[in-house]
Structure formats: C-alpha cells, structure tokens
Amino acid sequence: xxxxxxxxxxNEGPAETPKESRNIxxxxxxxLKTLKVLKKPEPKPAEGExxxxxxxxxxxxxxxxxxxxxxxxxxxxxxxxxxxxxGDVEAVGENTEGFAVNDRVIGFINYGAWGEKxxxxxxxxxxxxxxxxxxxxxxxxxxxxxxYIMLFDIGNLKKGMTVFSHNIGGGVGNALGQLCKTVEDVNxxxxxxxxxxxxxxxxxxxxxxxxxxxxxxxxxLSPEGVDIVLDCMCGEDTNKGISLLKPMGKYIxxxxxxxxxxxxxSFFSFAxxxxxxxxxxxxxxxxxxxxxxxxxxxxxxxxxxxxAYIRGVMNELFKLYTQGKIHPVIDSSYAFEDIADxxxxxxxxxxxxxxxxxxxxxxxxxxxxAPSVEGASPPDQNxxxxxxxxxxxVNGEQx
Amino acid sequence: xxxxxxxxxxNEGPAETPKESRNIxxxxxxxLKTLKVLKKPEPKPAEGExxxxxxxxxxxxxxxxxxxxxxxxxxxxxxxxxxxxxGDVEAVGENTEGFAVNDRVIGFINYGAWGEKxxxxxxxxxxxxxxxxxxxxxxxxxxxxxxYIMLFDIGNLKKGMTVFSHNIGGGVGNALGQLCKTVEDVNxxxxxxxxxxxxxxxxxxxxxxxxxxxxxxxxxLSPEGVDIVLDCMCGEDTNKGISLLKPMGKYIxxxxxxxxxxxxxSFFSFAxxxxxxxxxxxxxxxxxxxxxxxxxxxxxxxxxxxxAYIRGVMNELFKLYTQGKIHPVIDSSYAFEDIADxxxxxxxxxxxxxxxxxxxxxxxxxxxxAPSVEGASPPDQNxxxxxxxxxxxVNGEQx
Numbered sequence: 001x002x003x004x005x006x007x008x009x010x011n012e013g014p015a016e017t018p019k020e021s022r023n024i025x026x027x028x029x030x031x032l033k034t035l036k037v038l039k040k041p042e043p044k045p046a047e048g049e050x051x052x053x054x055x056x057x058x059x060x061x062x063x064x065x066x067x068x069x070x071x072x073x074x075x076x077x078x079x080x081x082x083x084x085x086x087g088d089v090e091a092v093g094e095n096t097e098g099f100a101v102n103d104r105v106i107g108f109i110n111y112g113a114w115g116e117k118x119x120x121x122x123x124x125x126x127x128x129x130x131x132x133x134x135x136x137x138x139x140x141x142x143x144x145x146x147x148y149i150m151l152f153d154i155g156n157l158k159k160g161m162t163v164f165s166h167n168i169g170g171g172v173g174n175a176l177g178q179l180c181k182t183v184e185d186v187n188x189x190x191x192x193x194x195x196x197x198x199x200x201x202x203x204x205x206x207x208x209x210x211x212x213x214x215x216x217x218x219x220x221l222s223p224e225g226v227d228i229v230l231d232c233m234c235g236e237d238t239n240k241g242i243s244l245l246k247p248m249g250k251y252i253x254x255x256x257x258x259x260x261x262x263x264x265x266s267f268f269s270f271a272x273x274x275x276x277x278x279x280x281x282x283x284x285x286x287x288x289x290x291x292x293x294x295x296x297x298x299x300x301x302x303x304x305x306x307x308a309y310i311r312g313v314m315n316e317l318f319k320l321y322t323q324g325k326i327h328p329v330i331d332s333s334y335a336f337e338d339i340a341d342x343x344x345x346x347x348x349x350x351x352x353x354x355x356x357x358x359x360x361x362x363x364x365x366x367x368x369x370a371p372s373v374e375g376a377s378p379p380d381q382n383x384x385x386x387x388x389x390x391x392x393x394v395n396g397e398q399x
Numbered sequence: 400x401x402x403x404x405x406x407x408x409x410n411e412g413p414a415e416t417p418k419e420s421r422n423i424x425x426x427x428x429x430x431l432k433t434l435k436v437l438k439k440p441e442p443k444p445a446e447g448e449x450x451x452x453x454x455x456x457x458x459x460x461x462x463x464x465x466x467x468x469x470x471x472x473x474x475x476x477x478x479x480x481x482x483x484x485x486g487d488v489e490a491v492g493e494n495t496e497g498f499a500v501n502d503r504v505i506g507f508i509n510y511g512a513w514g515e516k517x518x519x520x521x522x523x524x525x526x527x528x529x530x531x532x533x534x535x536x537x538x539x540x541x542x543x544x545x546x547y548i549m550l551f552d553i554g555n556l557k558k559g560m561t562v563f564s565h566n567i568g569g570g571v572g573n574a575l576g577q578l579c580k581t582v583e584d585v586n587x588x589x590x591x592x593x594x595x596x597x598x599x600x601x602x603x604x605x606x607x608x609x610x611x612x613x614x615x616x617x618x619x620l621s622p623e624g625v626d627i628v629l630d631c632m633c634g635e636d637t638n639k640g641i642s643l644l645k646p647m648g649k650y651i652x653x654x655x656x657x658x659x660x661x662x663x664x665s666f667f668s669f670a671x672x673x674x675x676x677x678x679x680x681x682x683x684x685x686x687x688x689x690x691x692x693x694x695x696x697x698x699x700x701x702x703x704x705x706x707a708y709i710r711g712v713m714n715e716l717f718k719l720y721t722q723g724k725i726h727p728v729i730d731s732s733y734a735f736e737d738i739a740d741x742x743x744x745x746x747x748x749x750x751x752x753x754x755x756x757x758x759x760x761x762x763x764x765x766x767x768x769a770p771s772v773e774g775a776s777p778p779d780q781n782x783x784x785x786x787x788x789x790x791x792x793v794n795g796e797q798x
Contacts, residue, residue, distance in 0.1 A: 149647075153555060153647065154555075154647075154690060156552060156553075156555045238681050247698075247699055247703035247705055248548075248552065248553075248699070248705065248708065250690075250692075253681045253684065253685050254685070255685075278681075279678035279679060279680050279681070280678060280679055280680075280681060280691075281678050281679075282637050282652045282677075282678070282679060282691060282693055283693070284693070285652065285691065285692060285693030286652050286653070286654075286693030286694065286695050287693065287695065287698060288693065288698075288703075289693060289694055289695060289698060289699045289703060290692070290693060291553060291649075291690055291691070291692035291693075292679075292681060292684065292690070292691055292692075293649075293684060293689070293690035293691075294681055294682070294683070294684030294685030294686065294687065294688060294689060294690075295685065295688055296685050296686065296688060299646075299686060299687075299688060300646055300647065300688045304646040304687075304688060306646055306647065309647065
C-alpha cells in the first residue's frame with residue numbers, strides 16, 4: 001500500500017544519517033595536490049535527472065588539462081571533475097522517463113562524474129547492454145564516441161581506406177583500432193611512444209615512433225596519401241596533416257594532448273599553440289579536393305545540445321559491443337584516493353588502455369616516496385594534503 | 400572469313416576519302432564568335448583509348464567560362480572543347496581492354512568531347528545501361544558525379560538531414576534534388592532565379608530567390624541550421640555558408656558559376672573573387688564541430704587520377720538510373736552549329752535542365768537578328784564567322 005510505504009519512509013527520515021558521497025574534487029588549478037577526495041551530501045536528482053550509484057569512472061587526458069587549468073574555458077573550482085561514469089540508477093527525478101531504479105547505466109556529464117553518487121541529465125544517460133561491465137561502460141563515452149563519430153560520421157570510413165592517427169596508443173587510439181577493423185581492408189597507421197608499440201601492434205597496421213618523421217613513414221607506405229588524418233596534436237601540424245591526404249581525403253583536428261608534457265605548462269603556452277595554427281584556404285581545399293574538420297565531443301554534447309545524435313551513436317556502439325566487435329582495453333583500476341597515481345601513469349604515457357577510477361576500491365598502502373612528476377608539487381610541499389580538511393577531506397593526493 | 404574481309408578492306412582503302420569529324424572548336428577566348436564548327440581528320444584511338452562515334456554531348460556552365468578564358472589554367476587554343484559525350488564505340492586502341500565496337504558508352508574527357516568522333520582514355524569511358532539514352536548518358540558525368548560525390552562521399556548524407564544549395568535550378572541542382580530523394584526524410588533548400596521556381600518546385604523542399612537573403616530564409620525554416628551547404632558561388636559567401644551549418648555540419652565549396660554574369664568578365668575579376676575568399680581557422684571548426692571541403696571534379700579526374708574512384712561512383716549512378724531513381728532532366732538539344740544559341744540560353748539562365756549538343760541534328764534556319772548577349776560581339780562584327788575558314792569552317796556562331 002503506497003501510503004504506508006510513504007509513512008514508513010517519513011518515520012525513517014529523522015533517524016537516518018544524512019547520506020554522503022565521496023567525490024574527487026578539484027580545489028584549484030595546478031599539480032596533483034589540487035585534487036582531494038571530499039565527502040559531499042548525496043545529491044538529489046532534479047527534474048530530468050538520474051541519480052547514479054557509481055561503480056566505475058573513466059580517466060582521460062583532458063582531466064589532466066582540466067586540473068592544470070589549461071582549457072580555454074576552465075571550470076570554476078572547487079568542483080567534482082570527470083566526464084564519464086557507469087553504475088546503477090539509484091533514483092530518478094520528477095518527470096524523467098526511460099529509467100528505473102537499478103538500471104545499469106552509463107553517465108556522460110560535463111564535470112561531476114567522479115563521485116560515489118552523481119546526478120546526470122537523463123538525456124546523457126544510457127542503459128548498458130546486459131553483458132557490459134561497469135568498467136567497460138565507463139570507458140565508452142569519451143574515447144569510443146569520439147572515435148566512432150570521427151571515423152564514420154566525419155571521415156566517412158569505407159572499405160579499403162587508410163587512416164593515420166597520432167597517439168594511437170591512447171584511449172581514442174584503442175577505440176580507433178577496433179572500429180577500423182569493423183570495415184573491410186582498412187589500414188590504420190599511427191604514432192605511439194616506443195614502449196607501447198608491442199601492446200598496440202595488433203590494433204594497427206603500422207606504428208611509428210612519436211618522435212619519428214611520420215610524414216615520411218606514411219609516404220613510404222602510402223605514396224598516394226591516406227584517406228583520413230586524425231590530429232590531436234593541437235593543430236601545430238595542420239598543414240603537415242593536410243599534406244598527407246590523398247584527393248578526397250579528410251583531415252580532422254580533434255583536440256590536444258601534448259600540452260602538459262611541454263617545458264612550460266601555463267595557459268599562455270597552450271593558447272599560443274592554438275594561435276599558431278595556420279588558417280586554411282578554402283581554395284586550396286578546392287584545388288586539392290580535400291576536407292578539414294574540427295571535432296570537440298564535449299562542445300558537441302554540452303554546448304551544442306546534440307544529445308539525440310550522441311544517443312544514436314551510443315546505440316551503434318552498444319550493437320558493436322554486443323557483437324563482440326569492440327571491447328575497451330582496461331589498463332588498471334584505482335581507488336578514488338589513488339587518483340594521483342592514475343594521473344601520473346597517464347601523464348607518463350605508461351598506461352596501455354583505459355585507466356578506471358573505482359569508488360568501491362580500497363586505496364593502496366602508502367609508500368614513502370614516489371617518482372618526481374612534472375606538474376606535481378615536490379613531496380615536502382604536500383603535507384597539508386594529509387591534514388583533514390574542514391570540508392571533509394578523506395585523503396590527500398599521493399606523491 | 401577474316402582474311403577475305405581484310406582484303407576487301409584493303410581494296411577499299413585507296414578509294415576511301417579520308418574520314419572527317421565535325422568538331423566545335425574554340426579558336427580563341429572571348430564571346431560566342433570564338434567558337435567554330437570545323438572539320439578535322441577523324442582521330443585514331445591510341446593505346447588505352449577508345450574512339451567514340453558521338454550521338455550527344457553535354458553543355459555545362461564551365462564551358463562558357465572556358466570560352467571566355469576565365470579558368471585559372473585556361474587551355475591552349477585552338478582546341479575542341481567539351482567534357483562529356485555519349486555514343487557508340489567505333490574503334491578500340493591497342494592493348495585496351497573492356498570495350499568492343501558498338502558498345503554504347505559515355506566518355507568523360509578533359510576537353511575534346513564536342514566532336515562527331517572523339518577519342519577518350521578507356522579509363523574514363525563507361526558502358527551505359529541498356530535503357531539509357533545517349534542524351535541521358537551525356538548528361539551524367541559533370542552534374543551527377545559532382546552531386547553524388549558531394550552528397551554521399553563528402554557530405555555523408557543520411558536520413559533526416561537538411562541540405563542547402565545555391566543554384567538549385569542548374570544541372571547539378573537537378574541531380575541534387577533526385578539524389579536527395581534517394582534518402583529518407585531529406586530536406587533540400589536552394590536558391591534559383593524566380594522564373595525557375597515552378598520548374599524546380601517538385602525537386603526541392605523550399606526554393607528561395609537568388610537575390611533573397613537566403614541565410615534568413617534558411618534560418619526561418621531550420622533555426623538550428625542545416626547539415627550540408629553546397630556553395631558554387633565562388634566562395635564569396637564561405638563564412639556565410641559556414642554560419643548556416645548546425646554542429647557536425649559540412650560546408651562544400653565546389654566551384655564557380657557567377658563569374659560571366661558580372662559587370663566585368665576579365666580573368667582579373669575572376670581571380671580577385673578567389674583571392675577574396677576568407678581563410679578558415681581550424682580552431683573555429685574545432686570549437687563549432689564543423690567541416691569545410693573543396694570539390695573540383697575535373698581536377699579529381701584529370702589532375703589527380705582518381706579514375707578508379709570515379710568509375711565506382713558512375714556504377715552507383717547506373718544502378719540508381721536503372722532503378723528509376725535518377726533521370727537527367729533534358730531542357731533541349733542543339734545542332735553543333737547552334738552552339739551559340741545553347742550557350743546564350745545557359746548564360747541567360749533560361750534552361751530548365753540539361754542542354755545537349757547533338758552532332759546529328761540539322762541546324763536551325765538562320766534568323767536575321769538575335770537578342771544582344773553579354774559577352775557576345777555585336778552582330779555586325781560577326782560577319783567573318785560566316786566566311787569559310789581555310790581549316791574547314793562549316794558554320795560560324797549564331798548571333
């Protein structure tokens with residue numbers, strides 16, 4: 001009887017301790033110590049929202065850029081960061097259709113994914129196929145949506161084509177490799193750090209060193225050029241990339257990943273690298289029968305409201321997953337408290353596949369020292385991170 | 400018995416008059432009088448070539464630009480011009496496979512299509528479906544190849560998309576209309592001269608006046624923008640076109656058709672309009688999730704050697720034709736000697752559909768006067784065109 005249930009709930013109310021959620025919170029911009037695991041009141045889903053009890057969160061290179069404040073439109077701190085998670089629906093907001101408690105779902109969100117309990121707009125929540133793990137689910141939005149949209153909806157990948165991508169050893173690279181294999185006779189060339197070559201070799205047709213003259217390498221293999229160039233190198237190489245294209249080829253600029261590895265890491269150095277991007281003449285494209293595209297997934301989803309389009313792509317990914325054609329490569333999982341370890345691994349390009357943050361995991365036992373990391377504060381400056389914060393610090397960052 | 404036949408042929412040889420071909424020859428750049436119908440020795444197919452006995456040739460706006468010498472790389476005169484024809488294979492060059500005498504074929508060629516007998520490289524010769532007329536065949540390469548490649552291979556047209564094109568009343572416009580209808584729920588908006596609106600209304604979802612503020616009109620109908628913009632306006636409107644795109648939208652610059660209608664028609668004025676094209680920032684494309692492409696069919700075919708790709712597209716067009724999904728709209732046919740009439744009609748935008756040149760047609764009886772045409776010399780200066788040229792003038796241009 002509904003009324004009784006309601007009464008019981010009301011009776012329980014006063015006795016219940018306020019529910020909390022452990023979140024990874026960015027407290028300012030800078031090194032690893034800017035991230036703290038804090039207890040927050042559990043959010044309630046507003047109209048159009050779903051509350052997710054999170055089991056796994058995806059870490060992406062862009063999160064390191066968020067932390068350092070080098071995005072063009074940095075968010076306001078403090079805030080819970082992270083863009084993707086998977087878990088169970090715990091509650092559904094008013095007038096919110098399509099989801100029920102205990103649905104296993106993926107959430108895609110513009111900051112706020114790295115919590116035990118997060119609210120996500122229902123239009124960016126996706127029910128997972130029954131055979132999909134939370135880890136796999138949390139690895140899909142940022143990497144696989146991007147790879148799928150670029151290959152199929154922008155690049156128009158077809159039988160027999162050749163694709164070149166920078167950073168083939170990263171999360172998008174893995175997705176690209178698997179998605180390219182869904183089309184007959186597609187060649188994928190890419191660059192990766194040398195220590196990743198062995199791990200990615202089954203995923204790509206040819207892999208070149210990050211420091212090699214990739215233009216020369218590509219031309220050796222495909223003198224006539226390639227059909228699609230995917231460039232996440234901040235556009236410094238736009239004209240180099242365009243020069244690799246065969247007629248009817250498509251160059252896609254999709255982001256930035258070489259910023260925090262540079263000597264300077266200020267916003268200025270980042271902005272400068274954008275300003276240095278050469279403009280492209282439409283007449284050159286006309287003469288050469290070429291295409292140049294820009295792609296920014298988070299803009300598409302959260303600024304440009306393409307939720308219906310993105311849901312369609314996600315459904316395609318679910319089909320491919322269910323058919324066994326795609327499967328995220330998971331490198332390792334980390335407790336929220338070990339976020340610094342995870343970020344260091346990504347920063348040092350040591351991960352082969354996706355890094356997952358798991359709110360249910362126990363943190364690793366602390367060690368006395370850790371390798372010095374560019375962008376991280378020296379260990380002796382980190383003491384304050386271990387003091388309990390009045391907002392409820394559970395753990396500071398690992399050095 | 401082959402030997403007997405050969406003997407007979409050899410016996411006939413000396414008695415035979417040298418075979419000739421009436422060609423439309425551009426004798427210099429300028430007005431209509433630069434075109435003459437001349438008798439030329441019939442060409443012999445070289446290795447890799449096919450000799451076609453031509454039944455129909457397609458006229459395109461670019462032929463008017465060729466005549467006026469406003470292309471960036473104008474050809475050397477005198478030469479037989481024209482880019483597309485259809486007819487019967489009359490002879491096949493040595494080591495040339497895939498064609499036999501009497502095959503009904505389409506020829507695509509970089510100048511030289513407008514003759515009774517023309518040689519075409521076999522890689523640009525296509526066997527027509529049995530139900531295709533010569534007129535229809537000669538109308539396919541320039542308009543339908545361009546429309547198909549732009550919509551499907553560059554634009555990646557899919558269910559529910561919206562396309563905007565300038566000059567929807569032209570040859571490419573007709574092809575666009577038919578090809579858009581092969582995909583579910585596609586809207587096509589376009590501009591056309593007002594007198595063409597009635598004729599094109601079944602082909603497009605909405606048509607606007609050429610002189611209207613088409614951006615405003617498009618935004619009224621699709622406030623969120625369109626998926627594909629096809630711009631043949633010399634790129635003057637590149638940024639206007641890009642602004643019409645929704646996120647993930649594609650802008651395709653594909654040529655020029657508003658040159659010879661301007662006040663001045665010199666090469667300089669043409670070149671200037673190219674130089675005025677704004678360059679595009681890849682960062683803008685990245686922020687907005689947009690694509691810009693250039694497309695130039697003749698470059699693709701004849702400079703960039705994409706014959707295999709183009710043959711694949713032509714086969715797709717043949718399938719669609721055989722299924723009744725595309726069918727060139729033929730405005731009218733003209734004798735070679737009436738090329739000036741045909742060009743005037745195109746110049747004045749009076750044709751609804753394709754203008755065909757037919758070498759087997761009798762010329763129209765001459766009239767005393769004709770409307771003055773921009774770019775044509777006044778009638779009294781054309782007398783020399785009627786004198787027989789020592790190279791074998793059959794007829795001068797019509798005034």
